[in-house]
Amino acid sequence: MARPQPYKLADGARAPSVTTILSGIGWNKEVLMRWANRIGLEEGKSLDDAREAADIGTIVHAMIEGFRKGEAVDLGKVPDALREPAETAYRSFLRWSDGSVQEPLGVELRMVSENHRFGGTCDYVYRNKDSKVCLLDYKTSAGVYVDHLLQVCGYGLLWDDAHPEMPIELYETLRLSKVSGAFEHASYPAAKLKPFGEAFLVARKLHDYRGQLEKMMR
Numbered sequence: 001m002a003r004p005q006p007y008k009l010a011d012g013a014r015a016p017s018v019t020t021i022l023s024g025i026g027w028n029k030e031v032l033m034r035w036a037n038r039i040g041l042e043e044g045k046s047l048d049d050a051r052e053a054a055d056i057g058t059i060v061h062a063m064i065e066g067f068r069k070g071e072a073v074d075l076g077k078v079p080d081a082l083r084e085p086a087e088t089a090y091r092s093f094l095r096w097s098d099g100s101v102q103e104p105l106g107v108e109l110r111m112v113s114e115n116h117r118f119g120g121t122c123d124y125v126y127r128n129k130d131s132k133v134c135l136l137d138y139k140t141s142a143g144v145y146v147d148h149l150l151q152v153c154g155y156g157l158l159w160d161d162a163h164p165e166m167p168i169e170l171y172e173t174l175r176l177s178k179v180s181g182a183f184e185h186a187s188y189p190a191a192k193l194k195p196f197g198e199a200f201l202v203a204r205k206l207h208d209y210r211g212q213l214e215k216m217m218r
Helices: 018-023 029-043 048-069 080-098 146-162 190-216
Strands: 103-113 118-127 133-139 170-176 183-189
Touching: 018 118, 018 146, 018 190, 048 080, 048 103, 048 118, 048 133, 080 170, 080 183, 103 146, 118 146, 133 146, 146 170, 146 190, 170 190, 183 190
Parallel strands: 133 170
Antiparallel strands: 103 118, 118 133, 170 183
């Protein structure tokens, strides 16, 4: 699970990622603070557990990518505390996948938009049983939040820039439980969610403004 390489534009400049852009608007910070407070009070856990949860998500993504590409993922050195919940979430993915008709179009797609000057890696694009082009993002978090929907909007902008002849028709999230092995699949027609791509582009502009202000303060 190597560290991801930065996204580069044609002129050699580094492009901010979808997740970096969205981290700057702070829409998920209140959710994280409430989670940390609840977990700390009820279960005596610390913010290190949030980092552990992020590690589990990375492992699950690697396992799913291996499944899609027919490649084995070695979990031999992964501690039990991470491996066991990751395997539970992975089994929930398999349950969803077994009941879903799919024609893969791309797995872990690294894309860069020259038009909007940002990059991102989309989990999965496929055609469903109705021949609709679907963009799917996997989540191992406790829920699916509003910034997650903006995230798939950002990936949709990247895909549509690269494939104008085959635009995304359905934006989807798949939440994989690390505890119960259940899954929650949500699908949003492009006609309803795609307009919120404008909100993502506002966040993209704010990212640049923040960088310019930070330079002025140096």
